[in-house]
Amino acid sequence: MRLRRPAGLFSIALLLACVVLLVTRGLNPGIDFSGGVLVELGYPESVELSTVREALAEAELGSASVQYFGTQTDVLVRMAPEDTENTAEISERVLNALRAVGQDPEVRRIEFVGAAVGDELAVDGALAALFALIGILIYVAFRFEWKFAVGAIAATAHDAIVVLGWFSLLGLEFDLTVLAAVLATIGYSLNDTIVVYDRVRETFLDLRRSEPVDVINTAVNQTLARTIVTSGTTLLVLFALFFFGGSVVHNFSVALIVGILVGTYSSIFIASGILPALGVKHEDLLPPQDDDEVDQMP
Structure with a gap:
């Protein structure tokens, strides 16, 4: 005392x-509160976030948020989906955009939450x-x-x-x-x-x-x-x-x-x-x- x-x-x-x-x-709201699509990517070795952002921008996914998730081999991509897209289409677009520049990440998880939810x-x-x-x-x-x-x-x-x-x-x-x-x-x-x-x-x-x-x-x-x-x-x-x-x-x-x-x-x-x-x-x-x-x- x-x-x-x-x-x-x-x-x-x-x-x-x-x-x-x-x-x-x-606060930095997660997908649970903000809504949108979250894609977790795993790389075999460390990758620069600027490289990932440039690849997504060339595929007209420039509004996506990209950040490390624990280590420099784990990357989170978060974006607001189009109304006509589902999670499978979005993950395919992200993978195609990254493979086009010579990257081959593994999709570890993908989550989707609507804005109203x-x-x-x-x-x-x-x-x-x-x-x-x-x-x-x-x-x-x-x-x-x-x-x-x-x-x-x-x-x-x-x-x-x-x-x-x-x-x-x-x-x-x-x-x-x-x-x-x-x-x-x-x-x-x-x-x-x-x-x-x-x-x-x-x-x-x-x-x-x-x-x-x-x-x-x-x-x-x-x-x-x-x-x-x-x-x-x-x-x-x-x-x-x-x-x-x-x-x-x-x-x-x-x-x-x-x-x-x-x-x-x-x-x-x-x-x-x-x-x-x-x-x-x-x-x-x-x-x-x-x-x-x-x-x-x-």
Whole structure:
């Protein structure tokens, strides 16, 4: 708790930076949200993106977006399809254009999502995140005192915004798998916060003569080893996915790695550090007593 004020200022600055990034740069929506056709190509050796772009431009596919996907032998081609084309025709056009300049890549996957479906998925994804936050607020408000619910929501929203800001900063593709990772981050952060809050509540009842800040500090330190071990073992799995899971789960693992790191930080400094600012006292957590019982006490 000695570091709660510097941590709070750092988090405010970090959130402002993330919001500015999201407003100015936005996210790089994947095909799930933007609609269009995505073709993943595999080359036997590294290839220059400029060469691929020139070949597609000569075949009147100049509007296609071309980027590396993990390594310089894996290339993603994304474009808006014509109404009369299907995925087979588009992949054939891309392959013919590249073979015309002496390239012979392998088509590893091709995906198609209509614009209307992409818009619907984007709206549904935003609603899913909103309902998750509302559900968390209701759950924590019933399980704890309302001040704890405010701290849990602040920590959870902090984690989600930071993950989105990271993707905006790096320009990583934001698709349904990344959205699932953001929702998983919300759940993980809430679980970590609930564990800390349970210990805070128990410690408030045990140390009734101590100051609230000292009580919260004791509770956080008692759960610190558990928090670090849990986050560390989770990160081991996520780093294995990041390095060995392949391109399909690359962004998913990135989102969860950032989410676990920032979620651990927020459960220690944000969720707990906001409690003294909200004025949490021993009286807020004492079990209610019936007046008749109090009158009969010796």
